[in-house]
Amino acid sequence: MKEFDLLVVGGGVNGCGIARDAAKRGLKVMLVEKGDISAGTTWGSSGMIHGGIRYLFSDVGVTKLACIDSGYIQKIAPHMIFRIPFIFVLPNHTSWVHRFIIYEGASAVFETYDNFAKYKGGKPACRLTPAEVRKLEPLIREDIHGGISMDEWGIDCPRLCLANAKDAELNGAEVRTHTRLVSFIKDGSRIVGAELRNEVSGETEEVKARIVFNATGPWVPQLAALAGCEVKLRPAKGVHLVLDRRLTDYGVLCTAIDGRQMFVMPHENVSYIGTTDDDYYGDPGDIPVLEDEIAYLLQAAESYIPDVRKARVIKVLRAVRPTLFETGKYEDDLTREHQIFDHEERDGIPGFITMGGGKLASYRVMSEEAVDLVMLKLGKVNPCRSHLDPLPGGDTTPSAEALAAEFGIDPYAASRVIYRHGSWAARVLESIKTNPGDAYVVDRYEPTLAAEIRYCVRNEWVKRPSDLIRRCRVGEGADQGMASIQQATQIFAEENKLGPRETIEAADDFLQAKWFERHEALSGVGVAQEELSRMINLGCWRTAQRSRIERRLP
Amino acid sequence: MIADRIPYVTSDVIVVGGGLSGVVAALAASDKGAKVTLFRHGYGRTALGGGMFSFATNHDGSVKDALKSRIAAMAKNELLPYSQMKDPLKSLRQAYKLLAAKLPADFPRDIEEDAPQLLCLSEGGALLRGDMAVPQVRSGDLARFVGGDVKIAVIGFTELPFFRPQLLKEQWLMDMHAAGIEKAEIRVFTLPMLDDGRQTFFRMYSEAARILDAMNPLGPLAERIREEIKGFRPDLVLFPPMLGLARRDAVRDMSELIGPPCAELVGGHQAVAGLRFQQLLDEILKAADVRVVTNCSLTGSVWQGKKLFRLSGLPDGEEGNSFNDDGVIYVEAKSFVLATGRFIGGGLAEDGDGVFETICMLPVTYAGKRLRGLPAIKLVERDYAAKHVMFSCGIDVNEHMQPLNVRREAAFPNLFACGDIIGGYDLVLDGCADGLALASAYISGVNAAGGEK
Structure with missing residues (x-):
């Protein structure tokens, strides 16, 4: 039986962050994740390491902490950070008094926020006239009173998690994805280990650990119950719509019908509209999105960008925030603070610790x-030392032009590889030298090269081809993988030496995973796109259809 | 509205849509002596096809099952438009005969007798069944090897790294075994298509096809392939679906140069086979006495009394169609045929408030239920490969192929519909879309030419 100092349960940003920090401090660590790394709440987040101007009134502490930590993340992973300037649009109220109060009030808030901006390297807020706003973002409607700009930072969350997990592995940790903790091993009341089951192969294994850390986000209550204690959360569902293009260059803050703050924000090569915040009582692993939520978000975006419906919603990001339990409050007013539950003191269960609450930007602290x-x-x-040493690939940033010339690829494709892998980019592209076919672009929307898919399958715990969605954004473009899923699956099959039946099943799993993410948002010209996609995937490749028929057979 | 400034197009029959069903409907009407004008605004499902057509699926999976029994079985299903037709097999054969007479000599194939279905390998690793195929695909028919042996050479090109026949081999063999080919051997040969040592990747088959079009003569390439496969002695040589776009005889030339028969795999979305077939249809229309107005989207309709009177639309581009100052075109005819397809063709659309028919606002239904007002989320399943209402819906028709209105009566006596726009079946899963397109096109074309019903 393997023995560890610390068994971290949950491969989200917190679990990966804890595993990295602990491994760097010399502990023998194992990280287990029941699905894919970053597939839960972290995948459904806005992908911003922002200070949370929203929390300035309720939790100044949260804002300050987030701003400071955002600064650290920029230092340890500079390659995967991108700037998202925001415009807070001031509506054109009829009375000048009203206008004056809103303008001055908002300016005061942003100036207060500027006090924290220095920690996260943001530019100070700036007042803009209506003409300046329209010049920056011509899609914003004309009848506005002005705007205020502010600066935030975006990040590729799955890559952040992966870099943390990779660093943990480099420091001696073991990382197991698609591995579920099925039961605890107890010695009296003390937890001394756990039984793990590989969800792909079905094998089980027992490991010993001096401490088991519950970093499972919205699954915290479930795992705590398994350990024999109760942790209460107040989970809240958050939904983002993903548009097929970068609608704006600036994030635009909008107001929803109920007065909540919303945003339309460019993120990598798409735009996000978000976020809802509603109490959620269902299964965190199977979150339905309702037509009301989609309509609500589009209506909010429409308040300042009237043409938003001309863009196509290609998928819906959904996740559950593991917010701490409080009663008598609206979802928006719940604290974003985190709490660590020491079950030895709290419930008399030594060897078990839980963390709940928190936000992405402060994961490190x-x-x-x-x-x-x-x-x-x-x-x-x-x-x-987690704020001092760079994450893997975060030490230097290579030049895209040099890399493109060296491997004979498109400079933009090279820049995307650098964005995801930093100084490790040359390592990722290495297979092109032995196999020139790997310079081929598999997903044209990203663009993702065959070499990167091969590297991820070999080195980044890709156990199912649908994990590639988060590793290198295969199938995340406007066609949602119509032209790339089969090809990416073939590379996966080639690397894992899969037989025909397993290959078909793997492609089926990928198609189903993508369909689940987007089927609720299907509308407009997206239906024609989907009709074409079905013709290719079910007609020529016939994968899903065939494996479905075979699965029905005894 | 100043009548004399508006360009009217008048005709006996107006066909909207230029895919397989639109063309057959136009030919059928023209054959009956009507003056026909066909409007279209672009290419749709026909041009995106992989080169193989299926008229009716095999219910028991046997290869020998005759078309007659397959259609008879399908006509029992009330949801499928075959059940609306008086004699679906007869209409299908008449449509096929009409089309086959105009296609190049190597295209048609006798569907009168109980010939087995075509069995062709696809670039996706499947063995597909069909009733008709473009000649490039049809020469790779494996039905003649059922119950025996076959040796197949698959040619990959280094410039097409996304085409990985080595990996698909096992899938092909699995399917061929299930289809009754007792001993099959596949060997993959990969060689550069261009011999100049450049590192080039084709992202689309059409790029490779154009290179091949310009490659004159084919001899050196064929010579290299012949050298490669010499020791293997295959019965069949299969190529990715890219053997020439303008050059239609590339497959035949290749066969003559190499020795064993050559063919293309059935393609996916990048294949050039569908585009080639669409170009053939365009030529047929040009040769027939049918006026074609391209790049024109018809979007509105006007009726007088009970009859549909006029369609209106906007030109998409230049193309020599000089319309009036407003840019609007009005088309009038004795009868109209809708062959606009589903979502790809533009016959149906979804606007966040459910599915609608785009020209005449006909009710869109599935299994008799109207879909207007139902958001898309209600029309799809969580299982990707399931039969979704969204992708099976369409307009309803009667036995004369007249679309039905909300009262389930013929909407207009002089309006007919054919092809994918008629709902009830899934274009992909039910495997009868091409047969229904042909049969319904023939009936609607003849009825449109025969005047009011």
């Missing part, structure tokens, strides 16, 4: 705090 407690329990004192 939360992880630091969590590992501090683990170190205390284990009686060790090594200091945290």
Whole structure:
């Protein structure tokens, strides 16, 4: 039986962050994730390491902490950060008094926020006239009173998680994806290990751990119940719509019908409209999106960008926030603070710790705090270095032109590889030298090269081809993988030496995973796109159809 | 509205849509002596096809099953438009005969007798069944090897790295075995198509096809392939679906140069086979006495009394159609045929408030239920490969192929519909879309030419 100091359960940003920090402090760590890395709440987040101007009134502490930590993340992973300037649009109210109050009030808020901006390297807020706003973003409607700009930072969340997990592995940790914790091993009341089941192969394994850390986000109550204690959360569903293009260059803050703050924001090569915030009582692994939510988000975006419906919604991001339990409050007013539950003190279960709440931007400092407690329990004192040492690939940023020339690829494709892999980019593209066919572009929307898919399958725990969605954005473009799923699956099959039946099943799994993400948002010209996609995937390739028939057979 | 400034197009029959069903409807009407004008605004499903056509699926999966029994079985299903037709097989054969007479000599194939279905391998690793195929695909028919042996050489090109026959081999063999080919051997040969040492990748088959079009003569390439496959002695040589776009005889030339018969695999979305077939149809229309107005979207309709009177639309581009100052075109005819397809063709559309028919606002239904007002989310399943209402819906027709209105009566006595726009079946899963397109096109074309019903 393998023995570990720390078993981290949950491969989201917190679990990966904790595993990295602990491994760097010399602990023997194992990270288990029941699905794919970053496939839960982290995948459904806005992908911003922002300070949270929303929380300025309720939780100044959260805003400050997030701003400071955002600055650290920019230092340790500079390659995967991109700037998203925002415009707060001031509506054209009829009375000048009203206008004056809103303008001055908003300016005061943004100036307060500027006090924290220095921590995260943002530019200060700036007042804009209506003409300036329209010049920056011609899609914004004409009858406005002006705008205020501010600066935030976006990030590719799955790559952030992956870089953390990779760094943990480099520091001696074991990472297991598609592995579920099925039961705890107890010695009296103390938790001393766990039984794990590989969800792909079905094999089970027992491991010993001095501490089991529950970083499962919205699944925290379930895992706590398995350990024999109760942790209450107030989970809230958050939905984003993903548009087929970058609708704007600036994020535009909009107002929803109920007065909530919304945004239309460019993110990588698409735009996000978000976010809803509603109490959620269902299964965090199977979140339905309702037509009301889609209509609500589009209506909010329409308030300042009247032409938003001309763009196509290609998918819906959905996730559940593991917000801390509070009663008597609206969802928006719930604190975004995090809390660490020491079950030894709280419930008399030694060897088990849980973390709930928090937000993406402060994942690192939360992880630091969590590992501090683990170190205390284990009686060790090594200091945290997670804010000082760069993440894998974060040390230097190579030149895209040089890389493109070296491997004979498109400079833009090279820049995307650098964006995801930083200084490791040349390592990713290495297979082109032995196999020139790997320079081929598989997904034209990203663009993703065959070489990158091959690298990810070999080195980044891709157990199912649908994991490639998060590794290198295969199938995330406007065609949602119509032309790339089969080809990416073939590379996956080639690397894993799959037989014909397994290959068909793997492609089927990929098609189904993508369809689940977008079927609720199907509308307009997207229906014609889908009709074509079906003709190719079910007609010529006939994959899903065939494996479905075969699955029905005894 | 100043009448004399508006360009009217008048005709006996107006056909909207230039895919397989539109062309057959136009030919059928023209054959009956009507003056026909065909409007279209672009290419749709026909041009995107992979080169193989299926008229009716095999219910028990046997290869020998005759078309007659397959159609008879399908006509029992009330949802399928075959059930509306008086004699679907007869209409299908008449349509096929009409089309086959105009196609090049190597295209048609006798569907009168109980010939087995075509069995052709696809570039996606499947063995597909069909009733008709473009000649380039049809020469790869494997039905003649059922119950025996076959040796197949598949040619990959280094410039097409996305075409990975080595990996699909096992899938092909699995399917061929299930279809009754006792001993099959596949060997993959990969060689550069261009011999100049450049590192070039074709992203689309059409790019490769154009290179091949310009490659004159084919001899050196064929010579290299012949050298490669010499030791293997295949019965059949299969190529990716890219053997020439303008050059239609590339497959035949290749066969003559190499020795064993050559053919193309049935293609996916990048294949050039559908485009080639569409170009053939265009030529047929040009040769027939049918006026074709291209790049024109018809979007509105006007009726007088009970009859549909006029369609109106906008030109998409230049193309020599000089319309009036407003840019609007009005078309009048004794009868009209809708062959506009579903979502790809533009016959149906979805606007967030359900599915609608785009020209005459006919009710769109599935299994008798109207779909207007139902958002898309209600019309799809969570299972990708399931039969979704969204992709099976369409307008309803009676036995004369007249679309039905909300009262389930013929909407207009002089309006007919054919092809994918008629709903009830799934274009992909039910495997009868091409047969229905032909049969319904023939009936509607003849009825449109015969005047009011």
